[in-house]
Amino acid sequence: MNIYKKRQIVNKLMCALAFLCAIFTLVPLISIFGYVLSKGITSINLDFFINLPKPVGEPGGGMGNAIVGTIILIGLSCLWAIPVGVFGGVYLAEFGNNKLAATVRFTADVLNGIPSIVIGVFAYTLFVLPMKSFSAVSGAFALGIIMIPTIMRTTEEMLRMVPRTLREAALALGISQFRMIVSIALKTALPGILTGILLAIARIAGETAPLLFTAFGNSFWHQSLGQPIAALPLQIFAYAISPFDDWHRQAWAGAFVLIFIVFLISFISRFIIGLRYKFPASR
């Protein structure tokens, strides 16, 4: 039974190897979380949240403006990306069985795969050059582009999942298509759509590259949307590559807050989708 034994040994080996790959991948995960948690949490204090960055050597510096900046940027991005994404998704789901829709879908996939730094360059040419200034607006534009494909895809998927019978019942009652879509289909698909939006937000909250030459960063509190604005990832980056230990410490703290925000949003989105399956669409 030589050949059988040999094959069984190879079998056990390969299966063990596959298992090891999975475990091995957890090592960096644990390491990253471990360091962010341990190094970050010790530097978190009230100062961090409410103070502006201070020059090296001065104690009590914080990232208050960066956190506010990130929130502002997310808000601005959502302002334009959510309508485009959601209603674009509505178009694809409700009217989208033609070549035009196929082109839109393809383009959205293309957009999704573009490196975020290239999107930053685009925003630069469109906003920063004409305005002759870095600005929150240009940053929000770049982030919005990143959000749109995700929101569109999720909206389309969720709308398609609304049962046909529900729609037909509404139309049979004489409700116009527009009202049917808005009042019924969208409302039914809302949890899923919200999830898509939240996931898109979680993604852009951590984006740095497209902001490097659009939002650019700022050491002061936000003043105007047409001016450069601080953002948490930008601040982390600037501090991380600096030569100062105190700033490194703050970078870890910033990373802690950033990861906290990103994961909080992700968990909330999962929670919403969980709720959806507990309370089915039919009312």
Place this chain on the structure above:
Amino acid sequence: MEERVRILDLNAYFGNIQALKNINIAVKEKMVTAIIGPSGCGKSTFIRCINRLHEVVPGAKVSGKVLLDGRDIYSSGIDSIEIRQKIGMVFQKPNPFPVLSIYDNVAAGLKLNGIKKKDYLDEIVEQALRMCALWDEVKDKLNASGVSLSGGQQQRLCIARALAVKPEVILFDEPCSALDPISTGKIEELLFQLRQKYTIIIVTHNMQQAARVSDYTAFFLMGELIEFGKTQDIFTKPEDTRTEAYITGRFG
């Protein structure tokens, strides 16, 4: 006639659901034994217990013995991969490997066993394909993909694949149900040839087929073996009323 496979007190479970209850059968050597019965009676589960394919399903359990030439295939000393080579299987829907050529499909089992010598492989592949009456049809396109053939040809390819590893018993799980009548006829002819060298167990939901091709027939109902005997007897003078009811088409 010797018996090749003897099944003793076989019970099979899917989790908590019992699919087979106390099956006892002796399968004669170089004969075709047909397993018939309505849907869900456990026929497929039964033959999957013979080549130890049933236990692959998560939660599946088997108790009892299946003796191949006197040795219990479920005993701890015996490796399931060895059993599956000795007891081959052909499935309901032809499943050749699409990425492999016709040649490589037939040779697949041999290559698993580390056989590499080209001459030897060539010989066995030709032998197997000839036995399935496929050689003349494919000898010029051995490198074509396994799925480039028609449905009936694909099924014969799968049979050749099973034959190449020189099994002793071959199990057929409704091999013709996905095929047209002409291909079915060819496969039934093939079965007739094969039983000269192999012990064959065939599951079929087609009673006429069972009557045509088999020497012995077993009738299953709701996981139990109701009746087993010579095909002639089962179909002309069944002993159990349930067998009679099934054969005369009163339920199915």
Place this chain on the structure above:
Amino acid sequence: MKIKFFDLGFKEAVALLALSVVALTLLLVYNMATYAMPAIQKFGLHFLSTTTWDPVKEIFGALPFIYGTIISSALALLIAVPVSLGIAIYLAELAPAWIREPLSFLIELLAAIPSVVYGLWGIFVLAPFLRQDVQPFLAKYFGFLPLFQGNFYGVGMLTAGIILSIMIIPTISSVSREVFLVVPFSQREAALALGATRWETIRLGVLKYARAGILGAVILGMGRALGETMAVTMVIGNRPEISASLFAPSYTMASVIANEFTEATGDLFLSALIEIGLVLFFVTLVLNIAARALIWQVSGKMKGEIRE
């Protein structure tokens, strides 16, 4: 009547919003091409083969960045592909049911970590670890290879490759896993019936069948690696030199844009950087399309829903 009016306008309105996506993309290409034009006209194809990057003399060649991008991504793939396949095989074929959800969730977590946090960890944890423990070891036992010669600083090509590999593992493994799940069970049964061991069944019945899809997953990962900016910038050393050694610092296309865009003095400088961005755009575009075509081949429909 009011309702009808809305009805009529509604379809057109949403169509317009959907089309804006197409318009934006076209605008992106147009803008970038326009601003890159000065550099394209001045340097032509030589841009891709020159190694000089001299802002003062205004001579720009992108070869060092192309080299850095290719090698760091290749290194990342070298590590990530086997590991990702191992994970996909384990989760799809081998793992007991209760492990699947938690383990795949944890691996997805890796994908959610922002790039800048990877970079932070790379600078302060991975690089010192490589500098103190790994690179001396490699230099000592494998130093005869030009790959492991020269000074090591912790940051450099090797570090960038390793960090990139960690970042693309979730992509390649999750797409591969979805492809595996599409492989019909009858394929596995066919292999099992021939007496194949578990691993042989996976090899014969799953991997072979799914190989186009696996290739697609790998190409998706490649596209990801090529465009990755922050983590790479923070650990690659940012020196536009071509060196055979993995210990040496390097520079990628995305990194040079990130680092030098705001410092670009002169229009030609900016134009050269934008041209690099254009190259990046087209390369990732082609890779993305190729990947989707391959995955579609296995799964039979456009898997636009595959999370990346």
